[in-house]
Amino acid sequence: MSENQSIAHDKKKRTLFFSGQALQKALAFVTLVILVLFFSLASPNFLISDNINSILLATCVNGLLALGVTFVIITGGIDLSIGTVMTFSAVVSGVLVESFGIPLWLSVLICVAVGGVIGTFTGSLVAYLRIPAFIATLGVMMITRGLSLVVSGASPVYFPTEYKEIAVGSVLSKLIPGFNLQNGVLILFLCAILASIILNKTILGRYNLAIGSNTEATRLSGVNVAGWLIAIHTLSGLFCGVAGVIISSRLGSAQPALGQGYELEAIAAVVIGGTSLSGGQGTISGTIIGAFIMSVLTNGLRIMGVKQEWQTVVIGLVVILAVFIDIYRRRRQKI
Amino acid sequence: MGETILTMTGIQKHFPGVHALKNCQFELKSGEVHALVGENGAGKSTLMKILTGVHKKDGGKIVFMNEELTNLTPRQAQDKGISMIHQELNLMPHLSCAQNIFISREPKRGGIFTDDRKLNRDARELFQKLGLSLDPKTLVGNITVAGQQMVEIAKALSFQSKILIMDEPTAALTDKEIDDLFRIIKALKTQGVGIVYISHRMDELMKITDRISVMRDGEYIKTVATKETSTDEIIQMMVGRPIYEPPKSETSAKNEVVLSVENLSTDRLFNVGFSVRRGEILGFAGLMGAGRTEVARAVFGADPIHTGEIFVHGKPVRIRAPQDAVRHGIGYLSEDRKQFGLALGMSVEDNTVLASLGRFSRLGLIHLKKTAEITQEYVSRLKTKTPGIKQDVRNLSGGNQQKVIIAKWLVRDCDILIFDEPTRGIDIGAKSEIYKLLHDLAGSGKAIIMISSELPEILRMSDRVAVMCEGRITKILEAKDCDQETIMRYATMQEETNQKGEMTRE
Numbered sequence: 001m002s003e004n005q006s007i008a009h010d011k012k013k014r015t016l017f018f019s020g021q022a023l024q025k026a027l028a029f030v031t032l033v034i035l036v037l038f039f040s041l042a043s044p045n046f047l048i049s050d051n052i053n054s055i056l057l058a059t060c061v062n063g064l065l066a067l068g069v070t071f072v073i074i075t076g077g078i079d080l081s082i083g084t085v086m087t088f089s090a091v092v093s094g095v096l097v098e099s100f101g102i103p104l105w106l107s108v109l110i111c112v113a114v115g116g117v118i119g120t121f122t123g124s125l126v127a128y129l130r131i132p133a134f135i136a137t138l139g140v141m142m143i144t145r146g147l148s149l150v151v152s153g154a155s156p157v158y159f160p161t162e163y164k165e166i167a168v169g170s171v172l173s174k175l176i177p178g179f180n181l182q183n184g185v186l187i188l189f190l191c192a193i194l195a196s197i198i199l200n201k202t203i204l205g206r207y208n209l210a211i212g213s214n215t216e217a218t219r220l221s222g223v224n225v226a227g228w229l230i231a232i233h234t235l236s237g238l239f240c241g242v243a244g245v246i247i248s249s250r251l252g253s254a255q256p257a258l259g260q261g262y263e264l265e266a267i268a269a270v271v272i273g274g275t276s277l278s279g280g281q282g283t284i285s286g287t288i289i290g291a292f293i294m295s296v297l298t299n300g301l302r303i304m305g306v307k308q309e310w311q312t313v314v315i316g317l318v319v320i321l322a323v324f325i326d327i328y329r330r331r332r333q334k335i
Numbered sequence: 336m337g338e339t340i341l342t343m344t345g346i347q348k349h350f351p352g353v354h355a356l357k358n359c360q361f362e363l364k365s366g367e368v369h370a371l372v373g374e375n376g377a378g379k380s381t382l383m384k385i386l387t388g389v390h391k392k393d394g395g396k397i398v399f400m401n402e403e404l405t406n407l408t409p410r411q412a413q414d415k416g417i418s419m420i421h422q423e424l425n426l427m428p429h430l431s432c433a434q435n436i437f438i439s440r441e442p443k444r445g446g447i448f449t450d451d452r453k454l455n456r457d458a459r460e461l462f463q464k465l466g467l468s469l470d471p472k473t474l475v476g477n478i479t480v481a482g483q484q485m486v487e488i489a490k491a492l493s494f495q496s497k498i499l500i501m502d503e504p505t506a507a508l509t510d511k512e513i514d515d516l517f518r519i520i521k522a523l524k525t526q527g528v529g530i531v532y533i534s535h536r537m538d539e540l541m542k543i544t545d546r547i548s549v550m551r552d553g554e555y556i557k558t559v560a561t562k563e564t565s566t567d568e569i570i571q572m573m574v575g576r577p578i579y580e581p582p583k584s585e586t587s588a589k590n591e592v593v594l595s596v597e598n599l600s601t602d603r604l605f606n607v608g609f610s611v612r613r614g615e616i617l618g619f620a621g622l623m624g625a626g627r628t629e630v631a632r633a634v635f636g637a638d639p640i641h642t643g644e645i646f647v648h649g650k651p652v653r654i655r656a657p658q659d660a661v662r663h664g665i666g667y668l669s670e671d672r673k674q675f676g677l678a679l680g681m682s683v684e685d686n687t688v689l690a691s692l693g694r695f696s697r698l699g700l701i702h703l704k705k706t707a708e709i710t711q712e713y714v715s716r717l718k719t720k721t722p723g724i725k726q727d728v729r730n731l732s733g734g735n736q737q738k739v740i741i742a743k744w745l746v747r748d749c750d751i752l753i754f755d756e757p758t759r760g761i762d763i764g765a766k767s768e769i770y771k772l773l774h775d776l777a778g779s780g781k782a783i784i785m786i787s788s789e790l791p792e793i794l795r796m797s798d799r800v801a802v803m804c805e806g807r808i809t810k811i812l813e814a815k816d817c818d819q820e821t822i823m824r825y826a827t828m829q830e831e832t833n834q835k836g837e838m839t840r841e
Contacts, residue, residue, distance in 0.1 A: 202699045203692045210689055213678035220637060220675050221690040221743065222661025280680045 023329065025274045025286045028322075032293050039300035046303055053182065055292075055299045060167070060184040061086075061247045063291035065266035066273075067195045068239025070287045071232045073270050074199075074212045076279025077133040079233070081122060081140035082240050083262030087254070088144040089114040090244035094157035094254035104163055111248075112241035118144065119237020123230035141263070148256040157254040167249035184246045188288075191242060196284040198235070208232055212279030268315065269294050272322040293318070337365035340400055340497055340529050341386075347394035348381055348553075355381045359395070359555045361548060363498060363529040368520060370532045370540045370561070373550035373573055374823075375623050375788040379533055382550070383500050387419045388412040400497065418491035419500040424483050428476030433458035435475050436490040461489040465519050481512035488519065492528075499523065500531040505539060506624060517543055535622045537566040537827050549573055567820075570827075574790065574819035586798045586814075587774075588615035592649065593782035594665070594751050596634060599643030603629050604806045607643070611751065611782040616773065618797030619786040621826050626806040627786045628670060631753045635667040636660045647751070661690060663751075666744030670756035670786070672733070676740045679729040683721050684710040686728050686739050690747040713742035717772065734765025741772065752776065753784045758792065770796060790819045804828050 040047040065082045072079045093111035096102045102110075118140065125136040167184035199205035207228045210218040219225045248254040273290030275282030294315060301311045341363040348356035356378050363369050371379050384390040386397065388407035397404045399415065426435050433455045434441075442453040458471035467485055475483055484504060491499050505513050520530060520543060532544055540547060541561060549556040549572040556572050595610035604626050611617045619627045632638045634645060636654040645652055647663045654660045660667070669675035677686055687710045688695055695706045710724045719738040721731055728739055737757065744752055757773065758766045773796060777783050787793050793800055800812045802825035810825040 201701055203696050203701060206692060206701060210678045213680045216675050217678055220657050220667060222658045224658050
């Protein structure tokens with residue numbers, strides 16, 4: 001018996017030694033700090049308030065999408081439709097504003113709700129019809145991309161100018177004079193806190209981790225796995241809807257052709273943040289750090305005069321590195 | 336029968352914590368069918384895996400065709416002419432029979448192109464040798480299991496095999512197909528191939544084999560000539576243990592029936608019926624593949640059922656998914672804890688409350704203090720050895736992992752607990768703790784179903800024993816009527832159950 005215990009202790013020591021997930025999160029954070037230091041030294045234009053603001057604002061859309069898809073990836077799934085679902089929600093609400101003159105607050109709610117409904121649909125395909133997530137969400141991506149063009153008549157849908165306030169205005173500057181944090185960034189942080197509570201403190205979050213850790217054992221514990229999977233996809237869809245509000249508010253319009261490619265950047269942010277693509281592990285803070293690494297890199301490289309083509313190459317390399325680290329530590333953990 | 340082609344002597348094998356083979360021996364002559372029998376875990380497979388190079392032996396000597404074999408690899412064994420046909424066939428369903436037979440040895444033309452004509456011709460020759468009318472170009476996925484087995488045999492022959500090991504070759508075959516197989520075995524005998532025949536089916540052994548070797552608990556017991564022995568004698572040798580396990584004397588069983596199952600049929604079960612009472616431990620005995628786990632999974636809603644009724648506390652219930660079973664107070668502890676029982680990367684606490692989170696939450700928010708309290712309570716009640724409740728269950732020993740799963744169902748307040756091989760992979764000290772726990776649970780009024788392949792465990796724990804064979808319950812025995820031999824007899828009741836099964840199906 002005492003032998004058993006000592007084995008458990010030994011194993012504990014070993015995992016503490018290179019404690020997996022925390023390590024990668026710490027690594028991501030350190031990377032972010034190093035990047036910021038590097039770019040600050042490399043260019044005097046990096047660490048100035050205008051540029052910081054632009055980095056923060058640039059992170060909003062990708063960050064919101066990444067928050068939502070973090071939940072899906074923790075189940076061991078994937079969602080390729082998040083970018084176009086975001087666009088579709090924005091287009092639908094924009095058309096309602098433009099053609100029927102619905103009030104803006106209602107259009108915001110509708111935008112978020114449309115994202116949720118599509119999430120429910122995607123979740124049903126994956127959970128009930130058992131279509132592999134990759135294919136199901138690829139299908140939904142094409143459907144929503146097509147529908148966005150249909151609904152909008154293939155041309156941008158314009159919002160009234162006050163709609164811009166939602167993302168680029170600053171509620172905080174009215175409360176704290178001089179603190180010009182844009183609403184979009186505030187919304188991102190509030191959503192991150194909400195997501196963190198959902199993942200760590202609620203049943204949904206717990207089942208989410210359990211499904212990703214061992215779907216069959218979770219099912220055999222009497223958990224309605226299909227139902228919760230749908231709920232998780234719905235949640236992800238709601239985040240797409242919020243992202244839809246932010247992006248259309250920033251641009252003052254809903255662009256039906258936009259959206260594709262966003263999903264991969266969001267997934268990249270999640271992976272850089274240490275969430276495992278094989279499921280069962282992941283954190284919200286990691287995802288936020290991952291999203292910032294992406295935008296700091298893009299911004300910093302641009303300021304240093306690196307061409308856009310090369311920015312993409314660098315980000316690609318970072319994603320591969322992040323996944324490699326994940327796989328490498330997993331392999332060591334198994335031994 | 337010809338001269339001796341294989342002698343294995345003094346074979347030793349250790350696995351971590353287990354002395355799997357103790358000084359084992361085996362001998363095979365050319366043209367002989369030599370049966371290797373023993374209960375699950377007796378060491379038959381391990382011995383054969385050593386012969387085929389899958390496992391390395393820790394000691395002993397293997398002499399094959401007057402040559403001592405050392406450091407054997409599977410490839411070498413095959414090249415020397417030792418082939419094994421596994422219970423699970425290893426064929427690629429999307430390739431043709433001929434392509435499967437000559438995989439990685441395709442005849443080539445010009446160095447890069449496969450010579451399909453020669454491939455098919457060679458395969459056809461092999462089939463003719465075996466008296467088979469099978470088109471070598473047929474896709475393996477399109478032929479019956481029996482046909483696939485023939486392809487495996489043909490593949491073995493293509494290596495000029497001197498020794499052919501067959502592991503439960505008739506398990507998935509119909510009577511007609513078995514006759515065909517036996518015809519081929521006889522043909523192979525006349526060609527001088529020595530055959531090791533592993534099977535649980537006594538009637539078959541009597542029919543096809545020349546000699547029978549018995550193993551038990553990793554030890555070689557005896558070799559007898561088939562003509563000079565009887566089924567009873569073989570069974571006695573298989574089960575005769577030095578330690579006598581008396582049937583259970585006290586019981587906590589009450590009269591109240593908690594769970595009863597009638598006419599349960601699935602793809603692999605036929606008209607299974609039984610009941611469990613409050614405070615009772617109902618043992619499920621049977622050989623590997625008899626359908627015990629299938630019964631558990633069907634009752635628990637994990638696998639679909641064709642027909643059958645399930646009553647909990649006398650009321651009929653519909654169980655279509657595990658969540659229905661859990662709602663009716665049924666908990667299932669799988670034999671494969673890691674795959675089906677635990678979320679390994681999650682903590683002791685997370686796993687303990689996984690089945691009853693609803694109880695510990697309000698508006699979806701989990702009451703983390705309560706879950707920690709209840710987990711702590713069960714850790715001390717079940718004496719689970721863990722550095723803390725936040726510890727990942729992956730880092731616990733088998734016995735303690737099992738306790739975490741038990742805690743999960745106790746927290747959920749289940750009345751009916753199905754234990755599938757509760758002590759598999761658990762060391763001896765922890766075993767007796769699990770036994771005590773099962774007794775205590777029964778004592779506290781839980782109805783318990785315990786599936787086990789270890790007969791002493793069945794005898795020690797059960798109030799009654801349901802014996803299964805080939806998807807049917809062949810007998811439900813009272814503890815006082817139980818002994819290992821009786822159970823083994825019902826567990827190998829081939830002929831009788833087949834006839835019965837046929838009648839009930841019509």
